[in-house]
Amino acid sequence: MIFRRPTFWLILLLAAVFIYLPVRAGDAALREDLILVAIAIILVSNLNLMIGYTGYVNFGHIVFYGLGGYVGLYLVTARGWRLQWAALAAGVVVSLFALLFGMGILRLRGAYFALATVGILVAVSAFVSNFNPFGRSDGLYLSFDAYQPLGGAMRALWVTYYLIVGVMALSLILSLAIKRSKFGLALFAIREDEDAAVVLGINATMYKAIVYSVSAFLPAVAGALMFYKNAMIDPSIAFEYMLSIEGIVMLMLGGQGTVIGAALGATLYERLRSYLLTSPKLSNFHLVIAGAMLLLVVLFASGGLIGWLYKFVPRSREVIE
Amino acid sequence: MIDGLMVGAVYGLAAMGLSLIWGVMDVINLTHGSMIALGMFAMYLLFSATALNPYLLLIPIIVIGLLLGIVVYWIAVHWVVGRSQLMSLLSTFSVNMMVIGIGTAVWSTSPYNVPFSLPGISFGAYTFTGNHIAAAVSALIIAMALELFLYNTRPGKAIRAVADNRDAAELMGISSTAVLAIAFGIGIALAFGSGALVSTLFPFTILSGSVYQLKSFVVTVLAGLGKPLGALAAGVLLGLLEGAVTPFIAVSWIPLIEFGLFVVALILFPRGIFGRATA
Amino acid sequence: MTQLLEVNGVSKRFGGLLAVSNVSFAIREREILGLIGPNGAGKTTLFNIVNGVYKPDTGKIAFAGDDITGAAPNKVVKLGLARTHQIVKPLNNMSVLENVTVGACFGRESLGLHAACEVADEVLKRVGLAERAKSPARSLTLAGKKRLEVARALAAKPKLLLLDEVLAGLTPTEVAQMIDLIFTIKESGVSVFMIEHVMQAIMKLSDRIVVLNFGQKLAEGSPIEVAGDPQVIEAYLGDEQIAEKLMEKN
Numbered sequence: 001m002i003f004r005r006p007t008f009w010l011i012l013l014l015a016a017v018f019i020y021l022p023v024r025a026g027d028a029a030l031r032e033d034l035i036l037v038a039i040a041i042i043l044v045s046n047l048n049l050m051i052g053y054t055g056y057v058n059f060g061h062i063v064f065y066g067l068g069g070y071v072g073l074y075l076v077t078a079r080g081w082r083l084q085w086a087a088l089a090a091g092v093v094v095s096l097f098a099l100l101f102g103m104g105i106l107r108l109r110g111a112y113f114a115l116a117t118v119g120i121l122v123a124v125s126a127f128v129s130n131f132n133p134f135g136r137s138d139g140l141y142l143s144f145d146a147y148q149p150l151g152g153a154m155r156a157l158w159v160t161y162y163l164i165v166g167v168m169a170l171s172l173i174l175s176l177a178i179k180r181s182k183f184g185l186a187l188f189a190i191r192e193d194e195d196a197a198v199v200l201g202i203n204a205t206m207y208k209a210i211v212y213s214v215s216a217f218l219p220a221v222a223g224a225l226m227f228y229k230n231a232m233i234d235p236s237i238a239f240e241y242m243l244s245i246e247g248i249v250m251l252m253l254g255g256q257g258t259v260i261g262a263a264l265g266a267t268l269y270e271r272l273r274s275y276l277l278t279s280p281k282l283s284n285f286h287l288v289i290a291g292a293m294l295l296l297v298v299l300f301a302s303g304g305l306i307g308w309l310y311k312f313v314p315r316s317r318e319v320i321e
Numbered sequence: 322m323i324d325g326l327m328v329g330a331v332y333g334l335a336a337m338g339l340s341l342i343w344g345v346m347d348v349i350n351l352t353h354g355s356m357i358a359l360g361m362f363a364m365y366l367l368f369s370a371t372a373l374n375p376y377l378l379l380i381p382i383i384v385i386g387l388l389l390g391i392v393v394y395w396i397a398v399h400w401v402v403g404r405s406q407l408m409s410l411l412s413t414f415s416v417n418m419m420v421i422g423i424g425t426a427v428w429s430t431s432p433y434n435v436p437f438s439l440p441g442i443s444f445g446a447y448t449f450t451g452n453h454i455a456a457a458v459s460a461l462i463i464a465m466a467l468e469l470f471l472y473n474t475r476p477g478k479a480i481r482a483v484a485d486n487r488d489a490a491e492l493m494g495i496s497s498t499a500v501l502a503i504a505f506g507i508g509i510a511l512a513f514g515s516g517a518l519v520s521t522l523f524p525f526t527i528l529s530g531s532v533y534q535l536k537s538f539v540v541t542v543l544a545g546l547g548k549p550l551g552a553l554a555a556g557v558l559l560g561l562l563e564g565a566v567t568p569f570i571a572v573s574w575i576p577l578i579e580f581g582l583f584v585v586a587l588i589l590f591p592r593g594i595f596g597r598a599t600a
Numbered sequence: 601m602t603q604l605l606e607v608n609g610v611s612k613r614f615g616g617l618l619a620v621s622n623v624s625f626a627i628r629e630r631e632i633l634g635l636i637g638p639n640g641a642g643k644t645t646l647f648n649i650v651n652g653v654y655k656p657d658t659g660k661i662a663f664a665g666d667d668i669t670g671a672a673p674n675k676v677v678k679l680g681l682a683r684t685h686q687i688v689k690p691l692n693n694m695s696v697l698e699n700v701t702v703g704a705c706f707g708r709e710s711l712g713l714h715a716a717c718e719v720a721d722e723v724l725k726r727v728g729l730a731e732r733a734k735s736p737a738r739s740l741t742l743a744g745k746k747r748l749e750v751a752r753a754l755a756a757k758p759k760l761l762l763l764d765e766v767l768a769g770l771t772p773t774e775v776a777q778m779i780d781l782i783f784t785i786k787e788s789g790v791s792v793f794m795i796e797h798v799m800q801a802i803m804k805l806s807d808r809i810v811v812l813n814f815g816q817k818l819a820e821g822s823p824i825e826v827a828g829d830p831q832v833i834e835a836y837l838g839d840e841q842i843a844e845k846l847m848e849k850n
Contacts, residue, residue, distance in 0.1 A: 111406055118580075123581070291415045298412045
């Protein structure tokens with residue numbers, strides 16, 4: 001049924017563009033740029049499930065990505081697993097972890113939950129920094145032998161890129177599928193009025209725990225893939241609080257609650273971010289600009305760019321979800 | 322241990338600011354940490370410029386905090402007060418980002434401190450750091466002033482009325498917008514004050530505020546909303562707990578333990594331990 | 601014949617306030633039971649206890665033979681007990697149809713999205729909101745929102761419907777329409793338990809009435825019996841309008 005939605009085909013088109021552009025140009029630099037955008041889209045579209053669909057702000061979303069990276073890299077280096085299984089396992093392990101913790105903290109409402117997610121990020125980061133199998137604060141390193149199964153380091157870079165684009169498409173399709181499902185309906189009801197939702201028969205705590213867990217899966221897989229590609233991981237780069245926050249800014253900018261909004265916000269902001277970080281004058285103001293953007297969106301356009309589109313072109317609601 | 326008690330008074334002061342805003346307008350002020358940090362720098366700047374007694378400088382610092390708070394209210398908070406908590410979380414958070422961003426650009430992340438020491442007082446084997454005593458006393462004075470203000474003055478009563486029932490207060494002719502702006506201003510002023518006091522105790526950077534923000538949340542949840550003296554008491558309790566625990570555990574674990582406490586307390590007491598956890 | 605709903609010795613205290621004190625009553629199938637009482641008598645609290653929002657301190661509640669004391673609201677709906685709220689709670693940014701679909705999806709029959717949509721369509725027609733199906737819920741008038749509350753609850757295919765002051769704030773015409781709707785609900789085999797202040801309506805609709813005052817059951821009986829009960833009249837003397845209306849019945 002979702003194959004009938006125009007947005008589904010937009011997603012496939014987007015993935016096709018991501019694959020076509022760097023391959024056509026044979027340009028590794030472009031691929032590196034796009035992979036960052038793809039990762040951003042994965043993170044933001046899954047974050048959307050919590051913030052946009054369910055109305056619960058997750059400040060610690062990046063923990064899934066980082067933890068997935070750790071599990072994946074550990075399985076490859078210490079256990080000799082192949083990449084695809086390591087990545088899948090990372091997804092499963094991290095979403096189970098999310099389910100477990102989710103059942104605890106999702107009894108908290110609104111802001112309390114948001115603060116608890118920061119706690120989880122901080123706790124996991126501290127734990128990993130002291131955990132021997134994960135290399136404590138030095139982290140884990142991948143020797144180039146690990147790339148042999150994929151045909152060597154050069155090929156591995158391209159293979160992981162395709163896989164990440166695949167995960168990106170999956171994330172967007174998952175968002176679309178949930179949005180149009182009974183599960184999604186329950187989430188939206190929780191967002192609108194959690195007490196009313198419970199009275200209407202929705203076991204809110206269970207649904208929240210499930211979506212929290214689901215929102216962890218693909219970012220964890222992506223983390224495993226990405227850190228495999230980067231050949232290393234350590235606590236400071238795995239659990240960057242700033243990235244979590246930027247994820248929220250990207251989502252709000254693009255249009256929380258919409259599928260395409262997540263992709264749009266991630267793409268625009270990621271490009272802006274790359275520009276800011278390389279510009280000598282502005283790199284200090286990265287945080288200020290992000291903050292200002294967030295404030296402007298919250299004050300004037302809480303539906304983000306896609307929300308604006310819906311306002312001016314009501315018909316677009318059906319086509320661009 | 323006694324030092325912990327006195328530092329705890331400062332925690333309580335910081336928490337009061339958070340608790341007041343939370344109780345009055347159901348806004349969780351995520352600028353709290355950065356405002357505490359600004360208070361630290363305000364003391365640093367004023368002290369460097371005037372070399373006056375820091376405890377006297379508290380007064381202008383609190384006034385600056387009040388004014389800044391009102392400005393922040395108008396920019397970010399006023400428009401989101403009625404809307405979902407998600408929006409007020411995000412709007413205050415965005416201001417936090419901007420303040421930290423500017424602060425990092427201006428002051429970088431090297432530590433600063435306020436070189437002012439009061440002589441300590443000794444009782445037998447124990448010496449109480451002079452600065453700690455002065456900080457605790459200042460916190461106490463400010464807390465009592467706030468309590469007096471809220472219960473014995475017209476604006477104070479107006480604030481409590483709006484906290485209780487905003488619609489009813491408006492029907493009585495209280496301009497709730499003005500009240501909210503002032504309440505927010507006072508909340509920030511308290512944050513500034515506590516930051517200023519902390520600057521006399523420990524070295525700091527623009528990022529130091531976040532540690533105190535966390536403590537403020539823990540204290541607020543323990544004490545319940547909108548009760549200044551309750552927050553002070555809970556703050557002292559937290560300070561005592563820290564004092565008892567620090568000899569045994571590395572300092573870096575403390576924020577984690579406090580977070581754990583915070584989350585567990587919320588799960589076990591979703592409506593706050595002593596009072597209401599929602600306005 | 602087992603009663604549809606049996607409430608036995610239910611009490612609830614909030615701090616120093618005993619909101620509901622030792623209340624017992626029963627509702628049969630195909631019956632409309634009215635619940636009246638002065639403001640603050642504990643009526644909505646009683647509703648909240650029956651529907652699982654509060655756990656009672658004492659007492660038991662049985663629905664269709666099952667003990668539902670303290671069961672969570674989302675479970676109670678699955679057994680066939682749905683409610684509306686005194687202060688309406690529309691899912692504002694969702695359409696009217698989506699609102700009712702939620703009720704149908706998570707009600708007594710766990711329906712899939714498509715089937716739930718069809719149920720929702722039917723219910724909207726019954727309730728008279730079919731034209732506004734695609735509008736966002738927040739765009740409805742108060743009367744519309746009240747009908748939406750009822751529609752959402754009906755979509756759950758309840759055996760017992762709890763209506764909390766569903767007539768408050770409506771114009772006389774709207775009240776008449778709602779009264780008709782409630783009669784058709786009863787005819788379709790659903791029992792109704794309703795809190796109401798609009799006396800003429802509740803006298804007209806109810807098969808029996810329970811009167812609550814200061815958390816205790818003051819009286820129970822047919823509308824005429826209750827209207828003639830001197831204790832009830834005394835309780836309402838503070839409210840002259842109601843006393844008058846009750847007197848009219850005599």
